[in-house]
Amino acid sequence: xxxxxxxxxxxxxxxxxxxxxxxxxxxxxxxxxxxxxxxxxxxxxxxxxxxxxxxxxxxxxxxxxxxxxxxxxxxxxxxxxxxxxxxxxxxxxxxxxxxxxxxxxxxxxxxxxx
Amino acid sequence: xxxxxxxxxxxxxxxxxxxxxxxxxxxxxxxxxxxxxxxxxxxxxxxxxxxxxxxxxxxxxxxxxxxxxxxxxxxxxxxxxxxxxxxxxxxxxxxxxxxxxxxxxxxxxxxxxx
Numbered sequence: 001x002x003x004x005x006x007x008x009x010x011x012x013x014x015x016x017x018x019x020x021x022x023x024x025x026x027x028x029x030x031x032x033x034x035x036x037x038x039x040x041x042x043x044x045x046x047x048x049x050x051x052x053x054x055x056x057x058x059x060x061x062x063x064x065x066x067x068x069x070x071x072x073x074x075x076x077x078x079x080x081x082x083x084x085x086x087x088x089x090x091x092x093x094x095x096x097x098x099x100x101x102x103x104x105x106x107x108x109x110x111x112x113x114x
Numbered sequence: 115x116x117x118x119x120x121x122x123x124x125x126x127x128x129x130x131x132x133x134x135x136x137x138x139x140x141x142x143x144x145x146x147x148x149x150x151x152x153x154x155x156x157x158x159x160x161x162x163x164x165x166x167x168x169x170x171x172x173x174x175x176x177x178x179x180x181x182x183x184x185x186x187x188x189x190x191x192x193x194x195x196x197x198x199x200x201x202x203x204x205x206x207x208x209x210x211x212x213x214x215x216x217x218x219x220x221x222x223x224x225x226x227x228x
Binding site: 004006036041042043044045046049051090092100101102103104105106107 | 117118147149154155156157158159162170173205207214215216217218219220221222
């Protein structure tokens with residue numbers, strides 16, 4: 001079985017500052033990793049995913065994440081945030097490629113202060 | 115094209131009543147998923163369909179919950195004898211082999227049991 005821990009429930013940052021949202025996972029099998037964003041009153045949108053290959057993956061809106069197998073982590077980063085990045089961010093894992101259920105973390109609320 | 119749609123967007127019902135929640139996936143998507151998101155939590159997997167059949171229903175919490183997808187497109191999540199603890203946002207997602215099974219989420223149905 002897989003599980004995901006998002007270490008911070010809330011992260012406040014100033015506009016144009018860098019941000020890192022932390023995610024750790026556990027699994028007994030190879031996993032595929034995802035970050036989703038949920039803007040207020042909207043559905044979940046995929047930011048980026050790691051399936052295989054390069055451990056540094058780039059997504060939409062200037063976000064990137066690094067897969068670290070030894071530390072079982074998949075932290076999300078952005079070098080300079082904007083007010084419009086205010087949202088809830090969810091890390092998720094699936095047991096493999098194909099039609100597989102996603103196991104989500106509890107989410108991190110990113111608040112951008114002007 | 116059109117994304118995943120869910121109806122109704124909001125549903126208020128009394129404890130003990132029966133409810134149906136509908137999901138219209140992206141046209142051509144063979145896989146369809148239901149998740150439940152309680153306040154302050156990440157989405158939790160309920161069930162997923164590959165075509166008309168339920169490929170994994172391990173997340174359904176008890177036998178009051180049931181889902182169908184009779185023609186391999188629209189799906190209905192059915193909840194009998196609703197309880198206040200069923201109050202949550204119910205999310206639907208769909209995916210396809212052509213899209214490497216990336217899950218696209220609908221806006222959700224907010225269910226409130228009074």
